Amino acid sequence: MTRSLPSHRTGDDDLDARLVALLDQVGATADRDQLFQILASAVLLAGDGAHRLDLKITNAALKEMRAAFHMFAPYRDVPKATIFGSARTRPDDPLYAQTHDLAAGLAQRRWMVVTGAGPGLMAAGMEGAGREQAIGVLIRLPFEGGANQIIEGDDKLIEMKYFFTRKLMLIKESAAFVALPGGFGTLDETFELLTLVQTGKAEPVPVVLLDTPAGGYWRGWRRFVEEEVAGNGMISPEDQSLYRVTDSVESALEEIDVFYRNYHSLRYVGDRLVLRLRSEPTRAELRRLSDDFADILVGGRIERSGPFPPEVSGDDHLDLPRVALRFDRHGFGRLRSLIDALNRLDSAPDRSSPPPTAAEDDRIVEQEDAEAPHP
The missing domain is CATH 3.40.50.450 (Rossmann fold)
Structure with missing residues (x-):
């Protein structure tokens, strides 16, 4: 049982099994790993003997977020x-x-x-x-x-x-x-x-x-x-x-x-930063960008790329051109300048496109992690 659960759990196999059964009872089929860990956190708070004020903050924050997610x-x-x-x-x-x-x-x-x-x-x-x-x-x-x-x-x-x-x-x-x-x-x-x-x-x-x-x-x-x-x-x-x-x-x-003229969105896959675009840059443009932004590369060049396996499995904007780079994950001001440069390329579209929506992309970035087991 515990082998199929996320690492964040109650520490009690029987309680963990009951939480899984509760997810079954309410018909939860998607993202069960996340729901399980939310329930486990509530159980752990009870075991911690958390102060009532701490519980009130946790309770109110979770209720507010749930209501806001539902509204949006x-x-x-x-x-x-x-x-x-x-x-x-x-x-x-x-x-x-x-x-x-x-x-x-x-x-x-x-x-x-x-x-x-x-x-x-x-x-x-x-x-x-x-x-x-x-x-x-x-x-x-x-x-x-x-x-x-x-x-x-x-x-x-x-x-x-x-x-x-x-x-x-x-x-x-x-x-x-x-x-x-x-x-x-x-x-x-x-x-x-x-x-x-x-x-x-x-x-x-x-x-x-x-x-x-x-x-x-x-x-x-x-x-x-x-x-x-x-x-x-x-x-x-x-x-x-x-x-x-x-x-x-x-x-x-x-x-x-x-x-949003050319830039669409980004995603981290392993040690690569993938930038999804509206139009594919030319090889000459990529050579120039690689030279101009060498200070934020930890190796290699800015290169054209197809979708990476995690993108394919998630059906993540597979139709869009991509460039990939080994970004230092530190120079985000320079990354913004790189996006500006991509938007100014001669190969970029003449007109702006609508940005990706929250249904397509989360604004709060999650770094690429190994998939957690789903209970």
Whole structure:
């Protein structure tokens, strides 16, 4: 019995067998290894004698994630962009109109817009997108009055107790991000997103920091990052390639469009990073890219590739051209520059394509592991 189970289990063969029987009873057939380990974790918490507060946090977080996954599920095949921004910005502020116009442009491109569902710039984003193309992930706070009127009462609204579960859902499903000026919460969301991309915990995505022409918020932020953070060696200079600062809605939309002109998605297979593309590069283009980005290669060159066996077994975008490289898994700012270079190739398509959706690709990256046994 135990030989067919994942390594994470209760440690009691009889209890493990009962958990397997419970999965049978509820008719679970897919991803039983993951479901088994969730159940095993609950049993282990009981055995640990965990503090009630720890159990309440675990319980609430799991319930929130389950409810949010369920809410997002019908829209997994629709591309989504998340907008971060201040809850305190008034409708007569130029930032409000800027956010509205950005969201309207995304909606015209058939993107759904995800915001924190509160007032201010979150409401502006939902107004611009329209209720039908808006998704809200609200935080429950004692001093705020709940969801804005655009999304209030909609099935595409979820309310969260914890900021960490809320941030997970604001990031996990989206293929593009635009941050407008805001307070500590906006900066927290923006820095967490940049940290995930910088460390490879999330796929490369377009991250745009948008202000108005008269505003200095992101210019001041960029100056701080350049002088104090990068200038003191706390990030690599190349990490500044992970985001774009602009005061133009048109430039923000173009940044998102161009990111998906040729690049589609990535996957790690063993020691290879596989980049799926819309159009196959020429051999001359690959030679030039291999030379230009030799600093992030741990051996070999950037080469054309067919689908690898794990991709074939998962029917993972088998129709797309691919290039493969032995990436150092450290220089993610340079990896972003490589994606930009792939999008600028003469062989790249002239027009942008829709990005992969959450139904096709998880934004939170899982490194390639051996398959766990399925109970």
